[in-house]
Amino acid sequence: MQTYTAPLRDMRFVLHELHGATADNAEFPPELLDSILEEAAKFCTEVLLPLNASGDEEGCHFENGVVRTPAGFKDAYKAFSEAGWGALNADPQYGGQGLPESVAKLVEEMICACNLSFGLYPGLSHGAYLALKSHGAEALKDFYLPKLVSGEWAGTMCLTEPHCGTDLGMLRTKAVPQEDGSYKLTGSKIFISAGEHDFTDNIVHLVLARLPDAPPGIKGISLFLVPKFLPDAEGKPGARNGVSCAAIEHKMGIKASATCQMNFDDATGWLVGTPHKGMQAMFVMMNSERLSVGTQGLGLGEAAYQGAVAYARERVQGRSLAGAKAQDKPADPIIVHPDVRRMLLTMRAYNEGCRAMGVWVAQALDAAERGDEAAADFVALMTPIVKALFTDLGFESTNLGVQCYGGHGYIRDHGMEQFVRDARIAMIYEGTNGIQALDLIGRKLPANFGRSLRRFFHPVAEFIEAHQADARIGKLVQGFARAFGALQLATSFVAEKGMTDPEEAGAAATDYLRLFGLVAMGFMWVRMALIAAEKAPQGGPDAEFYTAKLNTARFYVERILPQAGALLFTIKAGKAPLMDMAEAAF
Amino acid sequence: MKLLVAVKRVVDYNVKVRVKSDKTGVETAGVKMSMNPFDEIAVEEAVRLKEKGVASEIVAVSIGVSQAQETIRTALAMGADRGVLVETDVAVEPLAVAKVLKALAEKEGAQIVVLGKQAIDDDMNATGQMLAALLGWPQGTFASKVEIADGTATVTREIDGGLETVALALPAVITADLRLNEPRYASLPNIMKARKKSIDMLKPEDLGVDVTPRLTTLSVSEPPVRKAGIKVPDVATLIEKLRNEAKVI
Numbered sequence: 001m002q003t004y005t006a007p008l009r010d011m012r013f014v015l016h017e018l019h020g021a022t023a024d025n026a027e028f029p030p031e032l033l034d035s036i037l038e039e040a041a042k043f044c045t046e047v048l049l050p051l052n053a054s055g056d057e058e059g060c061h062f063e064n065g066v067v068r069t070p071a072g073f074k075d076a077y078k079a080f081s082e083a084g085w086g087a088l089n090a091d092p093q094y095g096g097q098g099l100p101e102s103v104a105k106l107v108e109e110m111i112c113a114c115n116l117s118f119g120l121y122p123g124l125s126h127g128a129y130l131a132l133k134s135h136g137a138e139a140l141k142d143f144y145l146p147k148l149v150s151g152e153w154a155g156t157m158c159l160t161e162p163h164c165g166t167d168l169g170m171l172r173t174k175a176v177p178q179e180d181g182s183y184k185l186t187g188s189k190i191f192i193s194a195g196e197h198d199f200t201d202n203i204v205h206l207v208l209a210r211l212p213d214a215p216p217g218i219k220g221i222s223l224f225l226v227p228k229f230l231p232d233a234e235g236k237p238g239a240r241n242g243v244s245c246a247a248i249e250h251k252m253g254i255k256a257s258a259t260c261q262m263n264f265d266d267a268t269g270w271l272v273g274t275p276h277k278g279m280q281a282m283f284v285m286m287n288s289e290r291l292s293v294g295t296q297g298l299g300l301g302e303a304a305y306q307g308a309v310a311y312a313r314e315r316v317q318g319r320s321l322a323g324a325k326a327q328d329k330p331a332d333p334i335i336v337h338p339d340v341r342r343m344l345l346t347m348r349a350y351n352e353g354c355r356a357m358g359v360w361v362a363q364a365l366d367a368a369e370r371g372d373e374a375a376a377d378f379v380a381l382m383t384p385i386v387k388a389l390f391t392d393l394g395f396e397s398t399n400l401g402v403q404c405y406g407g408h409g410y411i412r413d414h415g416m417e418q419f420v421r422d423a424r425i426a427m428i429y430e431g432t433n434g435i436q437a438l439d440l441i442g443r444k445l446p447a448n449f450g451r452s453l454r455r456f457f458h459p460v461a462e463f464i465e466a467h468q469a470d471a472r473i474g475k476l477v478q479g480f481a482r483a484f485g486a487l488q489l490a491t492s493f494v495a496e497k498g499m500t501d502p503e504e505a506g507a508a509a510t511d512y513l514r515l516f517g518l519v520a521m522g523f524m525w526v527r528m529a530l531i532a533a534e535k536a537p538q539g540g541p542d543a544e545f546y547t548a549k550l551n552t553a554r555f556y557v558e559r560i561l562p563q564a565g566a567l568l569f570t571i572k573a574g575k576a577p578l579m580d581m582a583e584a585a586f
Numbered sequence: 587m588k589l590l591v592a593v594k595r596v597v598d599y600n601v602k603v604r605v606k607s608d609k610t611g612v613e614t615a616g617v618k619m620s621m622n623p624f625d626e627i628a629v630e631e632a633v634r635l636k637e638k639g640v641a642s643e644i645v646a647v648s649i650g651v652s653q654a655q656e657t658i659r660t661a662l663a664m665g666a667d668r669g670v671l672v673e674t675d676v677a678v679e680p681l682a683v684a685k686v687l688k689a690l691a692e693k694e695g696a697q698i699v700v701l702g703k704q705a706i707d708d709d710m711n712a713t714g715q716m717l718a719a720l721l722g723w724p725q726g727t728f729a730s731k732v733e734i735a736d737g738t739a740t741v742t743r744e745i746d747g748g749l750e751t752v753a754l755a756l757p758a759v760i761t762a763d764l765r766l767n768e769p770r771y772a773s774l775p776n777i778m779k780a781r782k783k784s785i786d787m788l789k790p791e792d793l794g795v796d797v798t799p800r801l802t803t804l805s806v807s808e809p810p811v812r813k814a815g816i817k818v819p820d821v822a823t824l825i826e827k828l829r830n831e832a833k834v835i
Binding site for chain 1: 660
């Protein structure tokens with residue numbers, strides 16, 4: 001059975017102590033944010049968690065174009081919307097609460113830890129909300145946004161088509177202008193999460209399509225809003241629109257999330273934003289969505305960690321290598337073993353590191369929204385890193401979770417293997433992790449002549465300078481500085497080689513993203529260590545928390561971060577080992 | 587009609603309670619604290635009475651440390667209108683709490699005081715009963731159903747072996763049992779609104795109540811660890827052991 005306790009203490013640490021979330025937002029005092037996190041934790045663990053394994057077992061049902069979600073999901077969605085969780089970070093103008101993105105990401109982490117499949121439904125609505133809000137005409141916004149925010153209606157994002165996923169420039173769905181200003185859309189979309197379900201009376205699809213006069217490729221794509229039911233004069237769902245679900249996919253994980261094949265057949269829609277500028281509208285929501293997908297990796301990683309710790313404490317097997325520890329038992333709990341601890345600490349260091357990084361970037365997202373240009377640069381730089389790193393590490397953690405259980409993790413009873421299956425998709429959707437790496441190296445690094453990069457490098461260098469001789473954490477900072485040095489060398493190598501040969505950049509991309517991600521996470525860890533080193537000796541009830549934080553920081557810097565050196569070597573090997581192999585030889 | 591609902595800040599029901607090393611009590615430092623679950627049921631019932639139009643205002647009261655404001659906020663987020671914290675660092679006992687609540691009930695002119703039947707920290711199950719006695723009001727304890735009409739509270743009580751229904755002339759004291767209702771989840775807008783609701787801060791002295799403890803705790807210890815059982819070779823040995831060792835037959 002899956003169990004989960006929201007890591008509220010660590011969330012408060014990250015929010016208030018590490019990042020001072022309320023420093024620039026006095027509207028939301030820490031006590032308020034804490035009570036929100038606490039109530040969210042209660043809702044997630046009491047309502048969403050009990051449906052996670054059953055939803056996975058049952059999956060979604062498809063009959064005659066209608067999707068039925070697993071038992072309990074519809075009621076849970078109703079309770080979720082009534083409690084207002086879908087409106088957390090939405091604009092108050094449309095019925096939202098306008099809470100900081102950092103809090104939203106922490107709540108998302110809890111939702112994903114308890115039930116990723118469920119979380120996708122409101123997640124998609126929020127994506128549709130963002131795209132519509134930033135580019136839609138006022139009339140469309142005033143009508144649809146309040147319904148998406150309240151959860152009365154749900155939303156989707158319809159991008160992928162059977163022949164085009166990553167390369168959306170190839171998409172074929174057509175939109176023909178009508179005399180009344182609307183459009184008729186025809187085409188097929190696949191892999192549409194929440195494309196059809198029984199949660200709401202209406203579903204609002206945001207669809208990428210091509211106008212008749214569209215230029216070819218990625219510059220000829222427009223965004224449209226296509227409701228499942230056309231609103232009648234009173235704004236209630238009226239006549240059925242020409243959009244239908246042809247089938248749902250049978251897949252490895254997130255089985256309670258309906259992944260739909262959608263057909264548009266002269267479906268009535270409205271243009272969102274400017275003709276042929278649909279991709280720009282999409283990218284607005286993508287920054288936030290990619291952070292959310294990263295958060296999915298974190299949520300599952302945390303769930304796996306907690307499951308693994310519980311088992312490692314209770315499973316007795318063999319004796320400690322240093323001599324029996326639990327004399328009253330026939331064997332010692334497996335948590336005594338160095339290798340089990342290696343797995344547990346790896347998961348823990350990743351989770352806490354991701355949490356710290358996620359809130360860091362989410363705060364910058366809020367600042368960017370308020371017009372802070374430096375923050376916008378930082379978000380742009382970190383988005384592909386958060387998406388790819390968090391989902392890679394989340395998957396690794398779920399895998400380690402199974403490993404801690406041995407055979408009992410591989411069978412279904414403990415729910416550990418579900419985490420692995422659910423986590424796997426996050427490395428793929430919303431831009432595969434390979435694409436994220438290309439985005440980082442091809443787009444984000446050279447942007448504004450490396451200005452974004454400097455926004456990251458400078459504060460890191462300053463921190464190292466200020467704390468490398470610190471009596472308490474100096475050794476950690478020096479270890480971190482070595483990894484930072486590797487990142488600097490790799491960056492100049494990539495900049496130099498990649499400039500003349502794009503394949504060199506492509507060959508380095510994934511390893512470079514990992515290196516960058518580990519260093520960014522390392523920055524979080526040394527900063528956390530600094531706070532913990534100050535507070536641990538003060539004693540009191542939190543001393544245990546800070547001491548554990550310091551231990552985990554040390555584990556990260558001494559046993560994970562040295563990977564930076566190996567990654568630098570790998571990057572410097574260049575493209576030859578990849579490209580010299582004849583294609584026919586594969 | 588004004589309702590007073592009492593809420594206590596206790597160690598969260600999910601926490602595995604540990605005895606302090608000096609055996610003076612249980613460890614509460616750094617431990618997650620929440621509203622006593624029976625009090626949550628009491629708050630829920632009060633909010634339902636307001637939703638039915640029976641109650642006009644709900645005042646959530648807590649007696650304890652300053653952090654108990656958070657417990658009151660939880661009640662406010664569930665639907666209570668305002669709060670009162672009677673602040674004291676003393677570990678208050680039921681009689682002191684009952685005296686404070688009496689003073690507040692009179693001050694506020696409350697018609698009904700709703701409480702949890704007991705708190706999960708000390709399991710005293712005494713405050714409601716003492717309060718009714720001090721006020722001279724009728725009491726409906728262990729309520730599993732409450733109906734209010736024409737100045738009468740009809741309370742179904744959970745008693746040994748069944749249910750008992752009593753009719754109480756208002757004003758009255760009602761204590762909530764587990765099956766009275768299922769407390770709601772506070773909605774996000776209500777959590778936000780709760781921050782703007784007022785909490786009056788009082789001291790026991792302001793109400794003329796002396797909360798000095800009357801009980802002395804001698805020692806607190808963990809329950810004895812259950813010993814592992816043994817296997818007996820045959821029925822005869824079993825009977826022999828039951829008769830001579832366990833002395834139960």
